[in-house]
Amino acid sequence: MQQIINFIIRNKNFLLFLLLFGFSLLFTIQSHSYHRSKFINSANFLTGGVYNSINNINNYFDLKTQNQLLTEENKRLRSLLSNSAIALDSVFTDSLMFGKSYNFYTSNVIKNSYSLHNNILTLNKGRNDSIKQDFGVISQKGIIGIVDKTSANYATVISILNTTSRISAQLKKTNHFGTLTWNGTSPEFNQLIDIPKIAPVVKGDTIITSGRSSIFPKGVPIGIVEDFKLDQAENYYEINVRLFNDMTSVEHVYIIENANKEEIKNLLSDN
């Protein structure tokens, strides 16, 4: 017994080092598996508060570009509205909004990150604004990621620039679908894998979300095909997708809630 205690006292530095290093490894491994990073995230009171107050100042610096983006989006939506087939004088105007399946919330990115291997963003909306895990996040131009952790006023988002991110995506012209991943190299490109060989992929094709995951509605733009090749087994294409979004500069985003998600989930788990 004496010897054990002596051993511990003699090697206390090394044992402390091992213990703390073990903790760090544990946190690291947890953060590498999807949705499991429990304690260490930036959606808490301290970090969220700091980022929010700094963002209040930084906001002003790119006000001009953000305004331009918003006007562009308004222009696109207006042209959609005026060119749509539905005549404007007979719109279904029930305020109960029967059958509405997607709710949108607006939010601001208060911490962006794109230079790491697993990038995570922080938004300034949280549980108090009824944001929950697994809501989709998009910007004016395309998808951003999926909500991971929420605190009272802040939420973290697993960016599409995260090597653990998996999002169902498809070709716009046909319905061949695959999985959108990131290989960790360039923030301009994502990789779309598991597109069957039979699909007629051409350089310049548009990639959109497929709506199969019940997180994003179908048709949210992602990017265009930059180049593509067959994978090692020669059965599926690996496509390099140039993103519409400039992920290095995002400010105003929309959070999407799928109101029918529970129903879809229950149906799937019944089978």
Place this chain on the structure above:
Amino acid sequence: MNSIFSIHTIRFVALVFVQVLIFNHINFLGYINPYIYILFIALFPVSNNRVILIMLSFLLGITIDMFLDTGGIHAGASVFIAYIRPIVLKSSFGMIYEHQTMKFNAVDFGSKLTYFTLLTVLHHIVLFSLEIFSISKILLILQKTLFSSIFTILLSVVITIIFSRKSK
């Protein structure tokens, strides 16, 4: 004792804020960021207790991790260099360190640079190995280590020169 304590508290908080709010947004050439918060570990008094240093390094690392959503990679790397620091000190300062009389203000520039370089490279190798976490991407790890190390060493030397008190 009290003033030393308060200096290190201020240094801890200041380095965390500077790291999180400024140096993480540099993204030179897309991904190169300096990690100057390790100055806290490098400049911690030599004679002080090692246990305290290791604990403080963990705290420092985990604070940075919390801000950057990186799991525990900064904590791991910081704890590692805090543990390995005496060996690095011995190999870069030699005799002065053995006699327990050294002050970081009063050592010559060459050995100080060696000391910063060793600590920074060790820290960055552990940091990026933990971040990328796959042996097949060893080249990417080494590349990131090299570029970020150069940046960090330069900035740490500049900062120590700016903030050092004149030794009379």
